[in-house]
Amino acid sequence: MRRKSLSAVACPIARTLDVIGDWWSLLIVRDALRGMSRFSEFQKSLGVSRNILTQRLRVLVEQGILELAPAADGSAYSAYRLTAKGRGLFAILVALGQWGQDNLPTPDAGRMAMVDRKSGQPIRKLEIRASDGRLLGPGETMVTRVA
C-alpha cells in the first residue's frame, strides 16, 4: 500500500519529512546549494538513475523548493535553481553534516567538514537556544500547539 501521507499531520517534523524525507531529495538540494543546476550534473554527482532523478526533481519543483529557469549561459536547456524555500533547507543540511562528522566513522578517503568560505575555518556547532538565550537540551523542550 501507498506510503501514508504525513502532510496533514500536525507535527512540523513529520510534514517536512513527508516532503524531503526520501533518499535523494536532500542530496539534490545539497548539490544545488553547491551551485549545480542541470539534470546531468545531479545525475553524475549522485549516481541516481535518470527516471528517479526526473521524479524527484519534479516533486521538488512542485513543492517550490526548486524552480526551472532559463539557463544562465544562454543555452536552450533550462536550469534548476533553488528558491528561497529551498535555500531554507540549508540548516537541515548543516545539522545532518555535523552529526555525521561527530558520529559516523570517516572513510579514510579523507575527512570532510563544512567551513567558512572566507576563512577556511570550520563553522560553529549548531546550538538550540531559548528565546532568552539559554542553551537547551532535548529534555528542556517540547512540541506543543500554539496560537
Added chain:
Amino acid sequence: MRRKSLSAVACPIARTLDVIGDWWSLLIVRDALRGMSRFSEFQKSLGVSRNILTQRLRVLVEQGILELAPAADGSAYSAYRLTAKGRGLFAILVALGQWGQDNLPTPDAGRMAMVDRKSGQPIRKLEIRASDGRLLGPGETMVTRVA
C-alpha cells in the same frame, strides 16, 4: 537492485542520510526524545507496520542510536533508550521542525511549534555561524577536505 550504500562516501551529509535518511527512523527518534521507549508506543504513535518497525529499531540499535535496556518500571519487557549519539540527532529534528513551520502549510488542526519547556516560549531559530561568530548563508560556506 539494492539501494546504493553511501556509508563510504566522504560527504558527512550523505553518510548521515545513509543511516537515518529513511521514512521512519527520525520519527522514531523524535518520539524517543519525547520519552517513548517501548515497541508498542512507537507503533501506536507512528502507525507503521510491526515488521518495518522491528527492522528500523534493529538498525537504530546496531547504529548505536538506541540501546536496549531493562525497563525502568521493572517489567520483564525491555525499553529502547536513546544513547548520547541518538540524542545528538536533536539538532536535526529542530532544523526539520523549523523549516516545516516556516514553509509548509499547517493543517487547520492547529499549528505546533517547539517551545522552551520552562517558559513555554518558542525556541530561537537556528543560526549558522562562522568560528568568529559571523552569520553565514549557504553561499558563504563550502564542504572541504580537512585534516
Added chain:
DNA sequence: ATCGACCGGTTTCATAATGGAACTACTTGG
C-alpha cells in the same frame, strides 16, 4: 547544412522495500 555527441528525459522490466494481516510465544493484571 550535416554529422555525431550530448542533454533531458520516458519507457520497460526485474528486483527490492513496504505495508497489512495473521500467527506465535511470552508477560501481566485480575
Added chain:
DNA sequence: CCAAGTAGTTCCATTATGAAACCGGTCGAT
C-alpha cells in the same frame, strides 16, 4: 488461571527503485 497486551515473525500483495534501452531536441565542429 484466563483474557488481554507485548514484542515480535511470517507470509503475501503492492509499491518504489534501479538499470538499461530508447527517443527527440540541441550543440559544436566541420
